[in-house]
Amino acid sequence: MLDHLPALQVVVPLMSAPIIVLLRRPGAAWLISTLASFVAFAIAVALALRVAETGTVSYAMGSWPPPWGIEYRVDALSAFMLVLVAGVAALVMPYARRSVAAEVAEHQAYLFYAMYCLCVAGLLGMTITGDLFNVFVFLEISSLSTYVLIALGRGRRALLAAFQYLIVGTIGATFYVIGIGLLYLVTGSLNFADVAQRLAGIGELRPVLAALAFITVGLGLKLALFPLHQWLPNAYAFAPSVVTTFLAATATKVSVYVLVRFYFLVFAPSQALEGVPVGGVLIALSAAAIVAMSLVAVFQPDLKRMFAYSSVAQIGYVTLGLGIANEAALTGSLAHLVNHGVTKSALFLLVGGIVLRGGDASFASLAGLGQRMPWTSFGIGVAGLSLIGVPATAGFTSKWYLIAGAAEQGSWWIVALVVAGSLIAVAYVWRFVEAAYLAQPPAGAAAGEPPLSMRASEAVAVALCVVLGLVTAFNIGFARRAVGLLLGGAG
Template sequence: MITHFFTQMPALVIVLPLLAAPLCVLFHRGALAWFIYLITSWACFGIAFLLYVQVKVGGPISYAMGGWAPPFGIELRLDGLSSIVLLLVTGMASISAIYARASVIAEIARERAYLFYAGMLLCFCGLLGITITGDAFNLFVFLEISSLSSYGLIAMGPKRRALLSAFQYLIMGTIGGTFLLIGIGFLYMMTGSLNMADIASRLPDVAHTRTVEAGLAFIVVGASLKLALFPLHVWLPNAYTYAPSSVSVFISATATKVAVYALMRFLFTVFGAAYVFGELPVGRILILLSVVAMLSGSMAAIFQTDVKRMLAWSSIAQIGYIVMGFALASVAGITASIVHIVNHGVIKGALFMAAGALFWRMRAISINDIAGLGRCMPWTSAAFVAAGLSLIGVPATAGFISKWVLLQAVLENDHYWLAAAILVSSLMALVYIGRVVESLYFREAPEHRPTPGEAPLSMIAATWTLVLVNVALGLYAAPLIDAAHRAATALLGAQS
């Protein structure tokens, strides 16, 4: 019985949220739907942890759906990289489920709460499917599941602008998905296969055809739109700003990271690093765009007055760090990307949780609205400061480890101008995080405003859990770096 359970874990981690979503609709009660979401996310986290250990000890896992062996059947595949991303997605879903209860009561109409949790479970399922599938077409299917549910979740935001934001995201997301599907279609046209490993084995014979090159271009553009790489980022600021707080927490910590993972999987596993970064100028283009994203995103964040919008623009800059790392096409660079995928997921999750807690109390989130709250909401304010210091890259935090590893990677190849761009972007982060800190602690509260209390305990506990994880990753980074290094070595050698 136990052995059978372990062999079915790759399928279970996707099936559980897929089955739990209609249960939320069936029971039609917000409190019960939240409990289903909570139990499902923690069950998936437990399975993801077991899968991570299994991959670390025994190597990659291949699971044939329905017993049909790949490449004819659909394959679920876990290796070092996908097991790390799977752990991040399930972990963030588990913590955000604790946070969601009080947040949803405040922001979502009671009669629609069960639909909210059903949407969260579908988004969760889609992200898990993208991470674990070994089939290119099913990656697109799961991407659309996560995207379609995200549109509905964002539209549930408390402000009217949420509907427009969801519509903008829908238009841009549809374009990105279409580009990705066209690229996959071109690969199928030339190889006759949809299994990623099988495509990779057949691709060298036809790699220099116009069809394959066009397929690569479509996939890079489509995935870049999904991960919000400059200049395809225009949907992200409004989506993060006007979504319900729980949605902002979850998608900021996971959705763009999974999209980055999907792009890395295509570039390194399917096409191969030698072809993409050696024979084609993809690496140089991505590096240039990542630098522009880092600097423009950080500059835009400085001038925002809405805290959530500021964090959204910051995410665009941080995506630049991640893309820069793997675009170097070195073990050190890919290691830095994987480390920052995890660390930034935890950092941004904590920041959006703290921002959501401030919104829960004040029903507003502009820098002027939160003036003086450092004295009234000490735990929430301190959590924002601690996570903000990590985003800046202060030592003993996860953000410092990310930037240190990335700096080592760029200096390894004497890219001093990239190191300078990283340092300038970090100084800009000090400015925009400093504006929030200054408002929280050094401005006087408006005289007409009643003295607010702290956010609910569940929101504080979830936020501080991520803050403590930030510190833990900063003080004891060796396990994550070692896991990322193993994954990077395997990824770079996928077609060697």
């Protein structure tokens, strides 16, 4: 049984979806998806502990040995991502019951949970698999369920947002398939480790460069790399709150993770990357993302949209570290996946609470929120500090490593850029503080905190923003081990 944990990691949420569809009752659907996500989280933690003890776990799906069969590979990097994805999936479930009941029509609720389970299964599968084509299959499982989840949002704009994301997401996934097709034609293998080995002997070849370009653009669309981010703000703003939270914390991060695997474990050992300014391009795009998207975020009329644009900027910090690609910067990047994931889940959970009570999250309706919803406002304040990167919060630790990495390389303008990005973040978080604490609430405005089950999830997420800033064993510790794997060769 314990030997099969890597398979169960994906199978448990995957099989929950059809069971939910058969049962059809919203209560039962919620219960099953909660159980599934907590079991998935437990499996992820167990796998991470095993990897920390005994090293990489390789699981041959259906007992077909790699590179012929599909390999599930849990190493320091994927274990780290599994814990993040399954952790966020479990974190939002207690919150989901009341939030989904308020935002999704009752006869569609069971379908919502079924799609949620499929999305979790897809993201976990993308993370755990060691097979190039399998990544595509799981990418599409998670994407197709994401389109449905976004379309379940209130109002007709969610439909158009879902459709636009469907077009862009499918183009991205198809680009990825073209890329791995070219790699397959060159190497004759689809296993990550095997492809890396065979590429190392080949040297420089044009199809490999084309594959690199297709994979970068394809995954860039999925991870909302500036300027391929246009789908993201609408999708986040019009999706149900639970979906926004889950996507912001996991979906783009998993695509970053796949890109990291390609860059550092497949392409880097070969000579394919030599003479190609991948790092320079990434740094330039990330710099644009950090400055432009943070500035756009300042001028949004709505809290959800503001944090959506801020997400694009925060992804910029992650890709910035990938571009710099020394040990400290990569540690910062990987840690930022977790830190930003936790911070954004806290923020979007709290914003979901405001939407539940007040109907929307526009700045006009936030006036005097500090008096009407003191806990929610306080939580957004704390998570906002983590978003800015104030010391003793999660956001600080990863930015510290990024700055250290840039300084090590002597790129002082990048140091200035990270600081500037943080200052702009102060501006947009301040807009919330101003509206919530310095304005008088209008007479007769809705008051009262969200229900206890929702506040429990919010409290855990906000607490994590601070705890991960003080106890860095998980985020920094794990990131360091993963970086050791990335820079140590094909491992």
